Amino acid sequence: MTIKPSLLATAVAAISALSVHTAMATPFLPMDARGLAMGDTGVASAKLAHAPAFNPSLLSQARNEDDFAIIFPSVGVVVADEEELIDSANDISDITVPKFEDLFDDASSNNFNSAVNNVQASSTALVNELNSLGNSDGRTNAQKADDLRTANQNFADDLDEVNSKLSEVNSVTKELTDSLNSISGDPIRGRAGVGMAVAMPGKKFAAALSVNADVHFSGRTIFTGTDQNLITAYGVAAQGYVDIAQAIPTDINTLADDVEAGASPTDIQTAATSIQDSLDEFQNYTSDDVETADGSIKIFNGGDISNEAENPNLDSRVEIVAVGIADVGLSFSREFTIADRKVAIGVTPKLQTIETYHYITEMDNEDDIETSDIEDSRATYSHINLDIGASMRLGENNQWMVGVVAKNLISKDFDLSDAPVRGSSNNLVVEGGTVSLKPQFRAGVSYSNNWVTVAGDLDLVENDPIAYEQATQYAAIGAEFDLYETFQVRAGYRTNLSASNSEVVSLGFGLSPFGVHIDIAALANPSDYKKEVGVALETGFYF
Incomplete structure (x- = not known):
């Protein structure tokens, strides 16, 4: 942007x-x-x-x-x-806008975009562990449970990082909209x-x-309602992304305990399938349409921040x-x-x-x-x-x-x-x-x-x-x-x-x-x- x-x-x-x-x-x-x-x-x-x-x-x-x-x-x-419009506008251009852009820059290794990429990778590893629960691969139930807990902890840590960056998204988008509103007109x-x-x-x-x-x-300067809705939509879409995954780490820890305790394969498969459905929804999360100058776009599309959202008009x-x-x-x-x-x-x-x-x-x-x-x-x-x-x-x-x-x-x-x-x-x-x-x-x-x-x-x-x-x-x-x-x-x-x-x-x-x-x-x-x-x-x- x-x-x-x-x-x-x-x-x-x-x-x-x-x-x-x-x-x-x-x-x-x-x-x-x-x-x-x-x-x-x-x-x-x-x-x-x-x-x-x-x-x-x-x-x-x-x-x-x-x-x-x-x-x-x-x-x-x-x-x-x-x-003092010019000073305020230059502050927005030189300080606030770069903060916003940095949140979604693919080249950065420590922003919201990178946090999303990391949690997507850890969610894939978690799916692989869930799929392996029914395999006879020489591991004991205790070992399968430990591997599942490790993958789950990695996923939970990455999800916490997304949550942390979400707070930054909300803070910066509010700062940007407030600043643009303050000079509009x-x-x-x-x-x-x-x-x-x-x-x-x-x-x-x-x-x-x-x-x-x-x-x-x-x-x-005129800050349009369309742009205000667009900038605000980043935080709303990111919150929806995080909300889907909130219950997953707890559910997996419960499943790991059941695996270690020797629960029946049917019960384990039923629980794993339910968690996999939640992970699939998370990995393919698509946010609601947002009206922009170029028409409707989605902030998230298929679990990733869309190209249109990375560089909106x-x-x-x-x-x-x-x-x-x-x-x-x-x-x-x-x-x-x-x-x-x-x-x-x-x-x-x-x-x-x-x-x-x-x-x-x-x-x-x-x-x-x-x-x-x-x-x-x-x-x-x-x-x-x-x-x-x-x-x-x-x-x-x-x-x-x-x-x-x-x-x-x-x-x-x-x-x-x-x-x-x-x-x-x-x-x-x-x-x-x-x-x-x-x-x-x-x-x-x-x-x-x-x-x-x-x-x-x-x-x-x-x-x-x-x-x-x-x-x-x-x-x-x-x-x-x-x-x-x-x-x-x-x-x-x-x-x-x-x-x-x-x-x-x-x-x-x-x-x-x-x-x-x-x-x-x-x-x-x-x-x-x-x-x-x-x-x-x-x-x-x-x-």
Whole structure:
């Protein structure tokens, strides 16, 4: 048996390695090094060139001295394994599965399979002794009884060893099923992206051109009921095998006493025949049928572990969905006077290309995962969408900012391709279904002066997951300390209000000598970085 839960990590890596000309805009997490370092805030705090990603109205909130800004490129990647699926899957693959395989390995001399072979051999020797009881071979009754007891002791010792290994079978099969059940359905998710933007500020007219390309993926393992029944069936079948032989050693000892005492040949023959019938049933034990991915098999067949049981085909699987949007947006912004307040309003019409991927492979598929297989599941769509944002400065010195944005206002569903299950012996195909691109709404507030910016953002609605992961509704805070407009230090915190233990902390810094910006950021879950970790880097120019 070969089980490869670590295929999940391989499949994720293969999808992540695809050319990043696809993306997904859900959840609301622009791949921006400055915003990521500040907890993924930006609706009221993003700088000029980041405005298209967070809130297009901020194009009209730039400083008076800002004339022109470029980001090229912005790159980043974030992976979230909140249930520690990959570690658990690798432990199963590297530790638990080898234990299970070793129980039934023909090459091993100290496992359940070898114990079965040994007891089969000793049972044959016992049958030979029973058959010889009626022969006139020169042995006395006492000698025949002693030989029968010796063969019986060998059989009993081998049967005890089978019993001992049966306990190991039950322990390991329970460990394996419990472990696979514990990770079944647990999600892993991630996103990777690149982007660029060119922006010109202005109170009466501001504009920006932005190009973004991200990919979001969601994966899980599914431990099927068929495989669970199969693995459990090994212990059940082995117990039935042992149960048949339990009474045989006692019956033979009784018969040996009768032989030694000179019981009548008829009585001895009757008792021997009854024991031989039990041994014959034991030697030819065939267990009940078990439904597997390949149909019905038997764990024991004719007293031996069947070939199908030594190397069964499993139908538990790894499933990956990746969805993306490549968008080109042209943002416009202008400041208006509304109720004696200066309010900036911005819009970003976008041309989007949406691509979906749907990949499934069986856990015991020994073939390598090919990028071409994943590409075969790609479905491509075109879409037009729209972002709208507003922002307003407050306070005596306009140091406070509030903002609100609605992104991807034109919602639409997109089909996932039906996915052939790689490694399936019966050419199983799983229906694709659909994924949705829905509007996102976020509000933000910030305070800034010459040396510090503090910001907070909140998703106003819960955002649906791409596929298997949890829904998101993020609340975030962050701060930036700017030293002489040359060196920036940033920190942030973000939590998902729709899930527990999903906090991340983030850190970053920037260098901006003579208008050249280099920004680096990293984030991680504070309880365990493996639950979520990410990095981002960007370069840009502000004039």
